Amino acid sequence: MPQSSQETVLLLIVYDRAVDADLMQRLEALGIEGYTKLHDAEGKGGQGIKRGDPVFPGLNHLLFIATTPEKAATIAQTLRAMQDEYAVKPGITIWQLPALTL
Numbered sequence: 001m002p003q004s005s006q007e008t009v010l011l012l013i014v015y016d017r018a019v020d021a022d023l024m025q026r027l028e029a030l031g032i033e034g035y036t037k038l039h040d041a042e043g044k045g046g047q048g049i050k051r052g053d054p055v056f057p058g059l060n061h062l063l064f065i066a067t068t069p070e071k072a073a074t075i076a077q078t079l080r081a082m083q084d085e086y087a088v089k090p091g092i093t094i095w096q097l098p099a100l101t102l
Contacts, residue, residue: 009072010099013063013079016047016090020061023092026078027063030071038062047091060091072096 015023017040027035041060042051050058065075076094083092 006068008066008099008101009069010097011063011065011067011072011075012095012097013065013075013092014041014043014045014060015063015079015092016050017059017061019082019086019090019092022082023079026082027065027075030074030078032065032067032071032075034066036064045091045093066099066101069096 039059039061040052041062043060044050047058049056050060052059065072067075076096079092079094083089
């Protein structure tokens with residue numbers, strides 16, 4: 001997490017759990033040490049419905065990362081580049097929110 005004197009943003013990243021190992025390895029290479037991860041989220045979005053069953057296979061993971069705006073941009077660029085490397089583009093949605101640590 002950034003120092004309290006720096007501007008902080010919160011990234012919320014929702015992504016196909018099939019790319020979890022690759023995504024986490026890339027974040028580690030960027031020096032991302034702190035995050036919160038939620039596993040096996042169901043949902044409906046750009047890649048269709050995901051419920052983890054035979055009718056709607058697949059599930060998502062969610063990551064919350066508190067960081068600086070500059071690091072957030074680097075993370076987003078890295079994940080978009082990763083996404084483009086796959087023959088079938090995996091779902092990755094990234095939101096950036098203002099954050100204040102209380």
